[in-house]
Amino acid sequence: MAPELRKKYILDTNILLHDPFAFLNFKEHDVIIPMTVLEELDAIKDRKKDVARDARIAIRSLEEIMHEATPEEIVEGVSLKQHDEEEHDKGTLAIFPDHLLEFNTSQLPGQENDNRIINTALHLQQQFKPQRTILVTKDINMRLKAKGAGLEHVEDYKTDQLISDIKYLSQGHHQFDGDFWASVEDCESETEGRETSHILPRDIFPNTIFINEYLHDEGEKFAAKVIAHDKDSVKIKDLGKERMMHRQAWGISPKNFDQAMAMDxxxxxxxxxxxxxxxxxxxxxxxxxxxxxxxxxxxxxxxxxxxxxxxxxxxxxxxxxxxxxxxxxxxxxxxxxxxxxxxxxxxxxxxxxxxxxxxxxxxxxxxxxxxxxxxxxxxxxxxxxxxxxxxxxxxxxxxxxxxxxxxxxxxxxxxxxxxxxxxxxxxxxxxxxxxxxxxxxxxxxxxxxxxxxxxxxxxxxx
Structure with a gap:
């Protein structure tokens, strides 16, 4: 990758507490950890709170990558390629000695840790232009402060976000319009004991379908569960709405069909x-x-x-x-x-x-x-x-x-x-x-x- 296209990501402490191996998730770009972040991890690792464990894991993971590097290499950046199984180009991981920075009027005053990290990002933004320098933090107020201080690029850590909007989260069930069986022309049924299953063409189902996803329609009878699927067919287990609504557990019966699916x-x-x-x-x-x-x-x-x-x-x-x-x-x-x-x-x-x-x-x-x-x-x-x-x-x-x-x-x-x-x-x-x-x-x-x-x-x- 051309040097001018490589991005510089500065990670806040809460990113490493959220995901101790976060620095491995920035592909071919360079990751920089300010010294202040290490000091915060050091202060957290001995606490009695549960977050101390994540701090210790983050410290050990950083040490594993840098234990053989010289002080000059740590500041310059240690290659992450050998720590990633994929073959594509990888970036570097560096520790930035932000305690050596001198305060100037274009930076935030005071010695608060957040201010020191923001000042590091502002310094690197000026030093590496036109490369993009990005501060990554989960602290909303810190993102606002950084923007207000003149930092052009501030982001949340989104690598572990599998969906772009919560409305796309799987609901675990799908409702068909009208009568489901009215749209079925080809069906192969199997009966084993008291259980009946049907093998149906794939094209009558939604584009995305999952194993153990519940299916029902607007009527009062059809209810089923997906037990297998491939590109040509879907195998469903016939459950029946009435049977599901009459199930009991410890004297409790479902009050609506959502509860019936949950109980099943x-x-x-x-x-x-x-x-x-x-x-x-x-x-x-x-x-x-x-x-x-x-x-x-x-x-x-x-x-x-x-x-x-x-x-x-x-x-x-x-x-x-x-x-x-x-x-x-x-x-x-x-x-x-x-x-x-x-x-x-x-x-x-x-x-x-x-x-x-x-x-x-x-x-x-x-x-x-x-x-x-x-x-x-x-x-x-x-x-x-x-x-x-x-x-x-x-x-x-x-x-x-x-x-x-x-x-x-x-x-x-x-x-x-x-x-x-x-x-x-x-x-x-x-x-x-x-x-x-x-x-x-x-x-x-x-x-x-x-x-x-x-x-x-x-x-x-x-």
Missing amino acids: ALLDTDIDLVLLTGPAGSGKTLLALASALEMVIEKGIYEKIIVTRNTPEIAESIGFLPGTEEEKMAPWLAAINDSLDFLHRHDECRESSMNYIMEKANIQFKSVNFMRGRSIQKSIVILDECQNMTASQLKTIITRAGEGTKLICCGNLAQIDSNYLSPLTSGLTYIVERFKDFEGCATVNIAGVMRSRLASFAEEHL
Whole structure:
């Protein structure tokens, strides 16, 4: 690549915390890490918060590339080609000694870390013109400051964004207009036991179709699930709307067809990963817990239920709470207790029933921090509020699943609490897209709020 076309990317600290290997994702362009970023990583790596692990990984990954380089080569830039499996040209990785920069009137005053990083970008922009110098940060305010200070190019880190707009996120189901069977001219059917499947021409389906995607029409009968597809044909499993709407799990029946699809996926032992998205009050957690109790206690398919969720400040404050790990987790998992309470609301002695179920189903409340290193066998793992997790954090949990384990991820992309995540960069969005055509995964977006008419009105109008 011609030198004048190579871009200079300056990475902020939050980029390396979001993705410790981010510097490998800029193709043939050059990546520069200001010394201030290393100082921030050093300050973060010993904290008790969960982010310390990402800081340590980033530091080790930088050291792996630069451990044999001389001081001059580190400043000039170390080639990244040998660290990438692809054959195309790769850029360089450099550490910039921004502490040696002298302040001038065209730069931001003060010694705040953000200002020092922005000043580094301004200096490099002037030094390497006409090459494009780009500051990459997930901090929105820092992007505004950089623009205001005169930096021409400032970007968010978008390498891990698999879709350009959240409206393109897979919903896990598709509705046909009118009567589905009216458009079918050629059909080959197979019956095995109580299950019927159909092989249909590919051209009657949408352009994109995925395994375990649910199909239904505007009528009251047709409902099916894709179980195989190629360029010529699609094989679907006939489910039937009426049968799906009459299914039960721990006394709970679906209130709409979205919930019926979710319950079908939750009760299907051939599906190892269920991803439930949708607004607050749509029934994600309640359906997940009811289905888990059904399969653990009534059917004996799994041995226990593990409930966990992302808690941004848990590593810092959990130690100050009294009791065992389960008792420390209780404030963050109140939604599970609320769902258990609802499921046993008609019992004569509700508290005794809940205690019995907690023991019988071996329900365990665990912190995400303590899930690492475990191998979970023959269990149902419910991961609630996972819209606040990054892709790497979710990978850590998913890779814990051992033989005979089912993982249920629930999240509402409209309620992200993380400072650096958006609906497009959330780990939930990432795994929905990555797993959408995996035979062991099903995604269902549950529309509609079933909690109350007040909650439904608030969801629509606030």
